[in-house]
Amino acid sequence: MSAPSSPVNKPIGAARQVAPVLLILFAAVPALANAADLGFATQMVSRIMIYAIAALSLDIILGYGAMVSFGHAAFIGIGAYAVGIASAHDLWDASITFPMAMLGGGLFALVTGAICLRTRGVYFIMITLAFGQMAYFTASSLSAYGGDDGLTMWGRSEVFGYSPLENETTFYYVVLACLASCYVFAKALVGSRFGRVIVGVRENRLRMQAVGFNPYAYQLVAYVIAGMMAGLAGALLANHTEFVSPSTMSWQRSGDLIIMVVLGGTGTLHGAILGAVAYLALEEILSHVTEHWRVFFGPMLILVVLFARGGLGRLIGGRGAGG
Amino acid sequence: MAEPILALEGLSKAYGALTVTDDLTMTVEAGSIHVLIGPNGAGKTTLIGQISGQIAPDAGRIRFDGRDVTDLPMHARCRLGLARSFQITTILPSFTALENVAVAAQAHDGHSFRFLRPAAAEARLNEAAMASLETVGLKHRAGVRAGALSHGEKRQLEIAIALVMKPKLLLLDEPMAGTGHEESERLVATLEALRGSLTILLVEHDMDAVFALADRISVLVYGRVIADGKPDAIRADPEVRSAYLGEEAAL
Amino acid sequence: MTATLVAVQVLNGLQLGVLLFLVAAGLTLVFGVMDFINLAHGVQYMLGAYLAVTFYGLTGSFFMALILALLAALAFGLLLEFLVFRHLYDRDHLDQVLATFGVILFLNEGVRIVWGAAPLSYPIPDLLKGTIPLMDGFGYPIYRVAMILSGLATAVLLWVLVTRTRVGMLVRAGATNPRMVAALGVDIRRLFMVVFGFGAMLAGFAGVMAGPIFSVEPGMGDGVLILAFVVIVIGGIGSIRGAFVAALIIGLVDTLGRSFMTDIFKTMMAPAAANQVGPAIASMLIYLLMAGVLFFRPTGLFPAAGR
Numbered sequence: 001m002s003a004p005s006s007p008v009n010k011p012i013g014a015a016r017q018v019a020p021v022l023l024i025l026f027a028a029v030p031a032l033a034n035a036a037d038l039g040f041a042t043q044m045v046s047r048i049m050i051y052a053i054a055a056l057s058l059d060i061i062l063g064y065g066a067m068v069s070f071g072h073a074a075f076i077g078i079g080a081y082a083v084g085i086a087s088a089h090d091l092w093d094a095s096i097t098f099p100m101a102m103l104g105g106g107l108f109a110l111v112t113g114a115i116c117l118r119t120r121g122v123y124f125i126m127i128t129l130a131f132g133q134m135a136y137f138t139a140s141s142l143s144a145y146g147g148d149d150g151l152t153m154w155g156r157s158e159v160f161g162y163s164p165l166e167n168e169t170t171f172y173y174v175v176l177a178c179l180a181s182c183y184v185f186a187k188a189l190v191g192s193r194f195g196r197v198i199v200g201v202r203e204n205r206l207r208m209q210a211v212g213f214n215p216y217a218y219q220l221v222a223y224v225i226a227g228m229m230a231g232l233a234g235a236l237l238a239n240h241t242e243f244v245s246p247s248t249m250s251w252q253r254s255g256d257l258i259i260m261v262v263l264g265g266t267g268t269l270h271g272a273i274l275g276a277v278a279y280l281a282l283e284e285i286l287s288h289v290t291e292h293w294r295v296f297f298g299p300m301l302i303l304v305v306l307f308a309r310g311g312l313g314r315l316i317g318g319r320g321a322g323g
Numbered sequence: 324m325a326e327p328i329l330a331l332e333g334l335s336k337a338y339g340a341l342t343v344t345d346d347l348t349m350t351v352e353a354g355s356i357h358v359l360i361g362p363n364g365a366g367k368t369t370l371i372g373q374i375s376g377q378i379a380p381d382a383g384r385i386r387f388d389g390r391d392v393t394d395l396p397m398h399a400r401c402r403l404g405l406a407r408s409f410q411i412t413t414i415l416p417s418f419t420a421l422e423n424v425a426v427a428a429q430a431h432d433g434h435s436f437r438f439l440r441p442a443a444a445e446a447r448l449n450e451a452a453m454a455s456l457e458t459v460g461l462k463h464r465a466g467v468r469a470g471a472l473s474h475g476e477k478r479q480l481e482i483a484i485a486l487v488m489k490p491k492l493l494l495l496d497e498p499m500a501g502t503g504h505e506e507s508e509r510l511v512a513t514l515e516a517l518r519g520s521l522t523i524l525l526v527e528h529d530m531d532a533v534f535a536l537a538d539r540i541s542v543l544v545y546g547r548v549i550a551d552g553k554p555d556a557i558r559a560d561p562e563v564r565s566a567y568l569g570e571e572a573a574l
Numbered sequence: 575m576t577a578t579l580v581a582v583q584v585l586n587g588l589q590l591g592v593l594l595f596l597v598a599a600g601l602t603l604v605f606g607v608m609d610f611i612n613l614a615h616g617v618q619y620m621l622g623a624y625l626a627v628t629f630y631g632l633t634g635s636f637f638m639a640l641i642l643a644l645l646a647a648l649a650f651g652l653l654l655e656f657l658v659f660r661h662l663y664d665r666d667h668l669d670q671v672l673a674t675f676g677v678i679l680f681l682n683e684g685v686r687i688v689w690g691a692a693p694l695s696y697p698i699p700d701l702l703k704g705t706i707p708l709m710d711g712f713g714y715p716i717y718r719v720a721m722i723l724s725g726l727a728t729a730v731l732l733w734v735l736v737t738r739t740r741v742g743m744l745v746r747a748g749a750t751n752p753r754m755v756a757a758l759g760v761d762i763r764r765l766f767m768v769v770f771g772f773g774a775m776l777a778g779f780a781g782v783m784a785g786p787i788f789s790v791e792p793g794m795g796d797g798v799l800i801l802a803f804v805v806i807v808i809g810g811i812g813s814i815r816g817a818f819v820a821a822l823i824i825g826l827v828d829t830l831g832r833s834f835m836t837d838i839f840k841t842m843m844a845p846a847a848a849n850q851v852g853p854a855i856a857s858m859l860i861y862l863l864m865a866g867v868l869f870f871r872p873t874g875l876f877p878a879a880g881r
Contacts, residue, residue: 062668
């Protein structure tokens with residue numbers, strides 16, 4: 001979409017408050033849901049927050065680094081499978097499985113990123129898409145772990161022998177804490193020396209090379225960081241549904257993540273959270289109206305791209321959405 | 324005489340049938356302001372590209388500061404002390420002028436895998452950047468988005484970016500192109516003030532600036548150095564006059 | 575693993591390769607000429623098959639259905655170009671990805687509404703029923719042979735069009751240097767419409783041919799689209815020759831890998847382990863191939879630009 005007009009995207013005015021306000025609203029959800037007797041709302045919002053973590057990780061590379069990765073769902077899937085496969089081998093402790101999920105996502109990002117980042121433009125988009133599809137088909141062929149049908153976990157991750165995550169509210173706040181930590185980390189990252197290089201390469205690769213940076217190394221590290229963060233989202237997602245399946249990695253899921261980031265406004269971080277909320281809430285609402293909700297959503301997406309560039313985040317940020 | 328800071332030996336580059344650098348050999352003495360002139364299409368920018376590492380030569384060697392750098396990529400040459408400005412303005416448009424220079428200072432500082440501390444608050448980088456902006460006379464515009472600067476200011480910014488890297492050799496590709504008379508004069512004064520503190524290889528068309536600044540001039544025509552010497556000798560060289568100066572004068 | 579089995583699988587691989595080529599050809603030209611990434615190219619393949627279902631139902635003739643479906647696919651491609659794609663040429667790749675993704679969402683769902691979610695089919699024409707005998711008394715379906723041959727014939731036709739006609743010359747020049755072609759006073763948009771419509775028709779053709787042997791269902795174009803991307807990346811964006819070579823390679827490698835990888839692993843490890851590892855590796859094979867090609871040649875085997 002239209003390039004954000006500030007390199008470090010310092011939010012102006014109300015935009016500065018978006019993420020804290022969202023996090024506080026999230027914190028209030030379980031109490032409100034209990035009061036209103038809407039138990040399912042807690043589960044629904046924890047799913048939204050998990051995808052918000054994934055969207056955040058995508059925004060780091062897509063929004064700040066202009067790396068249009070169309071295989072991001074693979075990292076989520078790998079994180080989810082790490083937890084799922086560990087559970088199939090009776091390994092339940094989150095202190096082992098969560099780092100495994102993040103390492104898995106990071107490692108896949110390292111290996112595929114090393115190849116993808118040698119290319120640019122449409123090549124990069126197509127190759128990330130292809131590697132995402134590779135992960136999908138590989139998961140489908142793992143017949144020992146459910147293959148196409150996916151893998152059911154018989155419970156949630158444990159923490160040093162206890163099972164606190166079995167409590168829906170506790171699980172909810174764990175997800176919220178993860179989201180808040182990821183947001184704070186990402187915020188610091190994009191303003192750091194490293195983040196400045198990533199944005200600089202987006203702005204003008206040649207200039208950055210001419211002052212002595214090797215863009216490839218920085219982009220690869222950013223890609224790995226994003227992969228690890230998405231791996232964490234995957235570990236949470238596996239616990240959320242107590243089920244992992246190849247469909248988590250489908251290319252449509254990768255597309256959904258891009259939509260979330262763009263809908264919320266690329267390169268803002270809070271926009272990624274906002275986008276995840278908006279997209280998944282819209283999906284929830286439209287799918288109650290009709291099972292064929294995509295037939296409405298597709299044209300909506302086209303119209304947004306053609307006529308309202310810049311996303312929700314920028315609307316709230318006080319800038320015009322026109323681009 | 325000390326070893327030259329830059330030595331090009333038999334450098335060649337062709338695009339298809341078009342030879343843009345033709346078995347070129349030349350040296351640049353440390354501490355001098357060396358000016359490269361030549362008509363359009365003589366291969367000046369391509370030569371700067373090869374020296375800086377943006378373009379790979381087909382043959383020949385490039386020695387910089389006692390090292391063969393022919394096979395090093397641009398960013399590695401940078402770290403050895405080779406900085407350049409571009410003929411076509413190459414800046415980070417949505418960074419402020421200060422941030423443009425600060426990011427170069429950060430590159431020079433050499434520690435960019437730092438993930439958490441806010442870079443914008445690093446006084447050391449900002450002070451170095453501010454000093455560099457002051458040198459080129461752009462301090463008052465430090466907080467302006469680079470994309471919003473005037474053309475002349477962007478040219479100054481390019482030089483500030485290069486200077487903050489404390490280069491041993493500064494390659495300037497037509498820094499005065501498209502700037503007004505006043506801005507050109509200021510730039511000449513800036514470069515004059517830098518004389519002796521670093522080596523400058525300057526590509527320039529503005530003959531007033533060339534003869535005001537040059538310790539030495541090389542004349543490039545069709546990818547070859549046809550004359551090389553002190554400004555007075557170049558001015559008097561009949562071959563140069565017919566190939567280049569005369570043509571300029573006729574215009 | 576008999577010689578006959580290998581021969582059958584090689585033919586199956588060629589047949590997949592030919593299908594991929596038909597889809598990839600339009601894509602690669604559109605990339606090459608307009609630098610436009612069209613995710614919705616896969617739905618053209620799907621629509622070809624669905625249109626053939628409908629036209630077969632109306633006419634009862636495979637060949638009538640084929641011709642009508644091709645015309646309808648062409649018309650639909652031009653309509654999409656007019657409504658959506660032409661507004662995206664000057665946009666960045668991210669916008670193109672999003673908008674064409676929106677087209678996919680709409681059409682996959684639209685097909686589900688119009689034709690239902692259940693897989694459909696239509697029969698092979700009587701003329702192409704039966705088998706051609708291979709060795710050991712095994713036969714190979716005539717229809718599949720016809721698919722391979724018509725794919726090869728299309729490739730030859732394309733090659734003639736691209737190398738021997740004025741439009742083809744412009745397309746080649748456009749893939750190498752679009753700005754130059756525009757500067758020559760050629761209406762690049764009209765050129766693109768021609769390329770685009772033709773590409774949509776080729777993808778539709780692939781879909782019509784695939785209908786009788788694969789199931790016609792919503793989303794059937796998505797997998798083919800991504801394989802076509804792999805083909806283009808390996809072949810080099812904008813290169814018809816590259817797309818042809820890469821499509822056959824991908825078709826063969828994928829088919830043979832899925833057929834024989836497990837058996838190959840059984841010679842090296844316990845059968846139980848091979849049954850696990852074989853399919854996983856087989857499904858990764860073409861992507862590993864792509865990674866390998868890119869590692870050595872980041873712009874593909876036959877890069878069109880920069881020559």
